[in-house]
Amino acid sequence: MTAWQPGMTITAGRLMEGPDPVITTTGVVAATGFTLSSFVGRKCGGITQVELAITVATDIAAPSASENIGDTLACTLPEGYRPLGVVSTSWGDGSQAGEATIGTTGLVTIRSVGYATATPAGRNIRISETFITGP
Template structure:
């Protein structure tokens, strides 16, 4: 005697001792397709495949980067909130904050920060080594959950920084024999999940 799923979705499975019926099992699996998030290149590709949508169907449209649900009469967007910030970042000693912006959507965070050197000139050795130098701290809520490596540049040289879980951005390397004098703007843009 077939058993039904525990979630009330109309999928039947075989119980021990039942004689397998591939047609019944296949139809049951096909029923599940309409209860998943189906992915399509575009709305027109979806329309070609789903000619009689049923209320509660979900689809992802690759070209529009949007999740939609059929409400019984039309496909409607399910909004994925976007969060932004331009406040709360702080510059480290020897720098001033020129700009900060953060953007988060669907678990992906983009951090864009620029600081201006206000202290004495920083000089890198011939190997690009530079004493670890704190640049800034990202605001709470805009910090990665693990150490992130990011590129930094000023238009004259470039280097590597890390962003730690406390939001501290630390410059670790710079162009060989390069320098970062006062008034130089350092830019960092990085993304994490």
Template sequence: MTTWLAGMRVTAARLNDHSVEETADTGAVAATGWTISSFEGRRVSGVTTVNVLVTRTGADVAQSAADSGNIAGDPTACTLPVGWRPPSTANGNYGNGTVDGEYSINTAGVVTLRSISGASGIVTGTNARICCAWI
């Protein structure tokens, strides 16, 4: 049984016709203090993948306390476009080659950074790659 959530589109993939392939490269919206460097959504054989590269334009994102791994306020990085949002909250790891951490994407497509590693944090002008997949 399919559960329909606010913002979901009726698509062949959601109607279990997994023969339809779909791609997107626009529609992600950056949160304050971020820009979208690239967005790619792909749906093949019922598997949806989303890749977003966000660049920090605001103040540095750092640990709330030394060696804690926590980020004060769990900042929002971006929102995924309608049709490219997970059916339930998805969690994963983001990174930029130097710093990484955990993120979550809710059913409204809001990407929230939940933790961070490394004392340097995400400094202004650097990227974070967020990748997620679901069936």
């Protein structure tokens, strides 16, 4: 970000500069049945991007072959890296994918898995999302 000084010339390039991003790699709390593999959170100008990988420690299984999994809490994002409203996103592990939500309190919930199959322990679920967090 430009630190404006007396006598500086206003240019398009200087006007287009934004604030420096704030980056963190800490503060995520894994829920029971998961372990955190990695996390990066970036904030800049009211926009937040989160990228996380969580490893399934306990199988996530659907009640039956014709039903999907129940809502499963995976982790909680740190304060300051949470959306203003509930965000629906997707997750994937290279073999399976499904829907997840990120709530205003930072709760990341796995809501479905494709084909209502089990997600075995050891799978590394990845979620990446960008959302508005305000100024």
